[in-house]
Amino acid sequence: MFSVKKEFDFSAEQECLIVGVFDKPARFEGVLSRADDQFDGQLTELVKSGDISAKKKAIAKIHTFGKIGAKRLITVGLGKEKEFSFEGLREALGRAFKEVKSSKLQNAGVYLDTFIGGNVDALDAAHAASEAFALSTYKFEDYKQKSNEPEKDIESIAVYCEAAEEEEVKASLTVGYAHGKGTNSARTLVNLPGNMLTATDLANYSSELAWRYGFEVEILEKEDMLKLGMGALLAVNQGSAEPPKMIVIKYQGKEEWKDVIGLVGKGITFDTGGYSIKPKDGIVGMKTDMGGAAAVLGAMEVIGELKPEQNVVAVIPSTDNMVSGTAFKPDDVITSMSGKTIEVLNTDAEGRLVLADAVTYAKHHGADYLVDVATLTGGVIVALGEETTGALTNNEEWFEQVLEASYEAGEPIWRLPLFEKDKERIRSSKVADLNNSPGRAGHAIMGGGFVGEFAENTPWVHLDIAGTATTAKSHDLGPDGATGVMVRTLALLVERFEAK
Numbered sequence: 001m002f003s004v005k006k007e008f009d010f011s012a013e014q015e016c017l018i019v020g021v022f023d024k025p026a027r028f029e030g031v032l033s034r035a036d037d038q039f040d041g042q043l044t045e046l047v048k049s050g051d052i053s054a055k056k057k058a059i060a061k062i063h064t065f066g067k068i069g070a071k072r073l074i075t076v077g078l079g080k081e082k083e084f085s086f087e088g089l090r091e092a093l094g095r096a097f098k099e100v101k102s103s104k105l106q107n108a109g110v111y112l113d114t115f116i117g118g119n120v121d122a123l124d125a126a127h128a129a130s131e132a133f134a135l136s137t138y139k140f141e142d143y144k145q146k147s148n149e150p151e152k153d154i155e156s157i158a159v160y161c162e163a164a165e166e167e168e169v170k171a172s173l174t175v176g177y178a179h180g181k182g183t184n185s186a187r188t189l190v191n192l193p194g195n196m197l198t199a200t201d202l203a204n205y206s207s208e209l210a211w212r213y214g215f216e217v218e219i220l221e222k223e224d225m226l227k228l229g230m231g232a233l234l235a236v237n238q239g240s241a242e243p244p245k246m247i248v249i250k251y252q253g254k255e256e257w258k259d260v261i262g263l264v265g266k267g268i269t270f271d272t273g274g275y276s277i278k279p280k281d282g283i284v285g286m287k288t289d290m291g292g293a294a295a296v297l298g299a300m301e302v303i304g305e306l307k308p309e310q311n312v313v314a315v316i317p318s319t320d321n322m323v324s325g326t327a328f329k330p331d332d333v334i335t336s337m338s339g340k341t342i343e344v345l346n347t348d349a350e351g352r353l354v355l356a357d358a359v360t361y362a363k364h365h366g367a368d369y370l371v372d373v374a375t376l377t378g379g380v381i382v383a384l385g386e387e388t389t390g391a392l393t394n395n396e397e398w399f400e401q402v403l404e405a406s407y408e409a410g411e412p413i414w415r416l417p418l419f420e421k422d423k424e425r426i427r428s429s430k431v432a433d434l435n436n437s438p439g440r441a442g443h444a445i446m447g448g449g450f451v452g453e454f455a456e457n458t459p460w461v462h463l464d465i466a467g468t469a470t471t472a473k474s475h476d477l478g479p480d481g482a483t484g485v486m487v488r489t490l491a492l493l494v495e496r497f498e499a500k
């Protein structure tokens, strides 16, 4: 897909050449001035006339009429160099690649040196370019009976970079591309409807992924769960015609199985709410209730591509949450794998139940550090909106590592409190150790806090992606629908992890 060249060649034949333009007055500077020379200074004139804009993410498409080998120049505005950031770069490049795709061009050159500035160096630019390319050109294949001929994809991208060595640029392109592709895989899983992605399908997908990368995989069936006493996952599955699956994938990048990171993802393939049934407007879209599982699987794909020297166990509890004569009910008391008993007050608070057994099982497999990712509560959307993932933790240092990774990934998270008084509400039940729905106040804290009861003393971070897993609007780095949020955060967390 990508080829790297250190020497820039104006005569190279291409459908288009992408260059970044910083907000500097009048004449181009540095590498861009050389391009301008090829156009006898006419690019400068186009800047003056406003046809080329340096405003953030402004695109101009200019036909070159043989002045250079590329048929078109696509310029993208980068704003003020002082304010330039990795995030701004990724979005600008996303915008540029969307332009290439919508213009139906099949190859492109990227003049990487024109994107270096502010805090962004050549290798950041390479990482951003391949990641933005993968993310911004993603499309979910829908089920419409197509009348048009198939779309032509971009086939090759030549990257020119004089500021770094070819091998280094290639390595950064590989990392960025893996992050982008892993995110896209998660998007596809989330976009698939509940009838096309059951727990069995998710388990099959996981087995294939494991096979592709040489991971160890274990799929627990209902009988295994009964033996292990996974009463919480089994309760949620009780009303379903589809068998439940507990999916475990192990990646060992160190000689010994120690300092193990446990990634746990909620895999509810459709959430009706069960007997605490959702209203008709709230039920639409609940195919996305396996967004946490998708994030974990996307991250495992990145890990498989990049093979960091880390140990990871991924655990995904999967079922749908249905109503039927056999379904679990409010007032039921269930026993989780940990032995803790739970009074079910609301069958729609099912995510925390399946995660309870998954967190216990991740510890059983040696997880020393835990992150759970889940579309857990509508409450997190009320608290933080749809741009920010909610977090809870029981360990400051572990949370710092997750926060760093999320910052680098451009996937903002914000921590909510979890005090003893909050835990008291989760632990208050006349008949059981815990209850799964302590009332309206602080939904996001109650949901995540419940999962924390099963992490116990293991360092744990909870990420509630109910607001961020999907978006209603298309954006620079992808279409509307699933975002694949937290794939990159989890992947970076694993890549950068340092045991304390």
Ligand code: BES
Pocket: 271, 273, 289, 346, 348, 349, 350, 351, 375, 376, 377, 378, 379, 436, 437, 443, 466, 467
């Ligand atoms: N899957 C939902 C949470 C959700 C809501 C995800 C909106 C995506 C968008 C979850 O299982 C749920 O129903 N949570 C309840 C919990 C309540 C019953 C304690 C909620 O948030 O209302």
Ligand code: ZN
Pocket: 271, 273, 347, 348, 349, 350, 351
């Ligand atoms: Zn629910």
Ligand code: ZN
Pocket: 268, 271, 289, 348, 350, 351, 375, 376
């Ligand atoms: Zn749910």
